[in-house]
Amino acid sequence: MSGNILFLVPRLLFIPIFLVILKRTYSLVRNYIQARKLGIPIIVIPLSWQDREWLLFRPFFKWIDSVPVLGYWYKYSELGWTMHHRYRPHQKYGDAFAIVSPSSVLVQINDPQAGTVLQRDYKIWTKPPTLYEIFNLYGKNLVSVNGEDWQRHRRIVNPAFREQNNKMVWEESLRQADQMLELRTRRPKDSNHVGGDGKEGKVGDERGGDGKATMADLFTDFHLLAMHVLSAAGFGHLHDFSSGLQEVPPGKTKSFSGALNFVLMNVLPVMIFGPMKLPRFLTWPKFRETQAAVKDLREYLAETVSYTRATTQSGGGGGGGGKQQAADIATALIEADEAAKREDRRQQQTNKSLSGGGGTGGGKPNYLSDSELFGNLYAFNVAGFDTTAGTLCYATPFLAVNPQIQEWVGEEIDSVFGSSNPPPLSSDYETTFPKLTRCLAVMHETLRLWGPLPEMARFAAGDGQHLRVGGDGKVIWVPKEVYVSTNFFGIHTDPRFWGPAGLEWKPERWIVRDPDTGVEAIRTPKGGTFLAWSHGPRVCPGRKFSQVEFVAVLATLLYRYRLKPWVVPGTEMRTQNDASEALMLAVNDSQFSLTTKMARPEKAGVVIVPR
Ligand code: HEM
CATH class of the missing domain: 1.10.630.10 (Cytochrome P450)
Structure with missing residues (x-):
């Protein structure tokens, strides 16, 4: 009898492990199918920086990186991997490629124009809420909110x-x-x-x-x-x-x-x-x-x-x-907030008198x-x-x-x-x-x-959005809840935008000198190459x-x-x-x-x- 139990325990333990692996495999396949529709190169990784446990244990598995053929995915599983590899993976896979893991599909962008659009068009490309949770300790704020709420905060x-x-x-x-x-x-x-x-x-x-x-x-x-x-x-x-x-x-x-x-x-x-x-x-x-x-x-x-x-x-x-x-x-x-409050009250009074005192003064506050x-x-x-x-x-x-x-x-x-x-x-x-x-x-x-x-991620608003990427003007459809991350450290060092010494630290590159007066000023880099x-x-x-x-x-x-x-x-x-x-x-x-x-x-x- 006790022999049977000893034999059973490892089998019972195997069940939850098997279920976790099954669930992750299912998620990976589902994400892969979604990524295929993007029409860009795909890198599949079994574990990512979104797996918190993996982040803890990752340093002990450095050897995976040097395993021929199979070790390719290790570097993409680091949070902030672009700080070590910069634009180089893009030389192989292009200005946009997708990293697919059981947790998500993430489109990595190394194109200044697309990067500009992702930062600029804040109503179309929004901040993924989970990545900004850290700022909300004492309440919602300018850094974490999106859309109309953001306009109110920023004002x-x-x-x-x-x-x-x-x-x-x-x-x-x-x-x-x-x-x-x-x-x-x-x-x-x-x-x-x-x-x-x-x-x-x-x-x-x-x-x-x-x-x-x-x-x-x-x-x-x-x-x-x-x-x-x-x-x-x-x-x-x-x-x-x-x-x-x-x-x-x-x-x-x-x-x-x-x-x-x-x-x-x-x-x-x-x-x-x-x-x-x-x-x-x-x-x-x-x-x-x-x-x-x-x-x-x-x-x-x-x-x-x-x-x-x-x-x-x-x-x-x-x-x-x-x-x-x-x-x-x-x-x-606080002064600006008090002023907005006074303005709201004034507006409510005006609305009330216009509606003969019957108005409720409803609507979202501006403060x-x-x-x-x-x-x-x-x-x-x-x-x-x-x-x-x-x-x-x-x-x-x-x-x-x-x-x-x-x-x-x-x-x-x-x-x-x-x-x-x-x-x-x-x-x-x-x-x-x-x-x-x-x-x-x-x-x-x-x-x-x-x-x-090193990079910054966005989500497409609504059910998805189109994004134009790269010199050939390829347009990709990004469905909702697919991360699109601008590779700042790639764009900031890519020799196409910064010359062959793009990886070297040379502060002189930022200086322009007026030939007449000799006055120096900071150079404005070409659109989207410095973000x-x-x-x-x-x-x-x-x-x-x-x-x-x-x-x-x-x-x-x-x-x-x-x-x-x-x-x-x-x-x-x-x-x-x-x-x-x-x-x-x-x-x-x-x-x-x-x-x-x-x-x-x-x-x-x-x-x-x-x-
Ligand atoms: C070297 C210094 C700094 C760098 C490189 C930097 C960089 C950035 C970047 C890249 C963003 C956009 C973040 C995003 O879209 O998720 C941002 C937003 C922001 N930064 Fe800075 N920052 C610096 C210093 C500061 C300082 C000193 C303050 C305040 C005292 C500040 C306050 C903010 C706020 C409130 C936002 C949110 C803006 C919005 O979403 O409308 N930053 N910063």
Whole structure:
């Protein structure tokens, strides 16, 4: 009898496995049949980045990649595979090909015209809801919504990104960069340092204080800097670089920037644990910390909204109190929302009097609900934090291994902040920022190669849409719920659009010089060949914000210092050449996690040396 049971158990276990395989095979065949109708080359993959379990185990199956013939699919199963393979698969399969897995059909596009249409025609090509769920922690927002809802959000949000705000970004970025560099280069041996995980750590050992920093250290620094700039320019909360995370008011577990930093650095656990309700005895410290940080941030957002509403209604314009001045995004957003509310009420009154008092004043509101306000304030931070900090992270190794580019940018910086002009920290935004074109060229070139998003997916609205792809004008019919993803990193490097050196980092390519005046400006690339900030009505509203921040930080850095590859102790590096190679290896060894990031930033570093 017991022998029979032992014999039966493996068979019973086999049943669910068999059912899963059957279901996946059925889905794969169904998706394959759908993809055949597209009339483009097809790559079939048994597992994809949409299988969460596969993403966890994928690194252990690297060997599949080198299996002849059968290993072809491994590279397409990575989330963000285009960052490693760029335009090359398109040279084999064409400007549009389909990747078919049991989870989906995904059409990969490497054509600037089609890419432009996909970004621009937002009513026809919409954002797939599941991919944008991450932004909805506190409510629907500009980043996640589609169609008419998007128009309503954008109308209210646009006035928040104004020049007055960029001036604030400039001043705060200079201040933060100055403090960060001061700490990195002249820190007393035992000073406290606050890491990106919100915990205190020691810097001043061989990692810091003397200008030596791994890319992991700089990742922490740039993220802290970006978060402080957002907390100032986004919410009017000013903090010093080294102490922002420590100012905790009563009733909260973290300071404003501490809660923001925690939530932004832990987006995935926050999404999973944030809304979970568990009895206390079933919880663990990280779970409790996550929930407390989510709650703290919600309260800070609510306080910001009610405080700004109160001051707006009393004519105070949102300034005063703990706030610096009314140029921050939150104040401008809430003011615009209150104005839209007043306009709606006025409209309702007019409709009522026209209909003899019988009108109900129905119809959709033009303003944002409280939860949408919270949602937007949060989404600006998610969208604006990792993106700009990441660009600074990627620019650093390229600068370190290209001293001639540092001198080229330095020339511009010296001419702008020469001996008779004020140094960066006391410079004026309106007159200084436009002159730092080479700094901006460094940002464009870094985004071209290592922007935060290697590709971007859309769904066709309705039952499906036509899309014209490639030079031969082929039109494909894309049915609903088929992903169409623009391969940014392919288009950004394809030699057809960027020449034979498309994969090399050359910021000079962005500069055009007026032959008469010698004034330099940023080159406008041919239509659709550069999409780092997207394109059309849904173009990134924080583009100028990020440019101002990046340029301010780079100018502060190269005004006083130069970067050199660091021969990191305890590694196999021996020479400057080894250190340069390690930096480029760290860059190329990147992965996608919310944005593009170096997978092992601790493996290489730079030395920040005074000029
Ligand atoms: C280097 C820095 C940045 C890059 C490369 C970047 C890139 C992008 C891209 C590609 C999109 C389109 C996303 C999509 O369609 O799914 C986008 C949208 C957006 N970005 Fe940025 N971004 C940057 C910085 C910022 C900053 C600093 C903020 C705010 C402070 C911001 C706020 C937003 C918002 C709110 C949207 C949604 C716009 C809409 O859908 O109408 N971004 N960004």
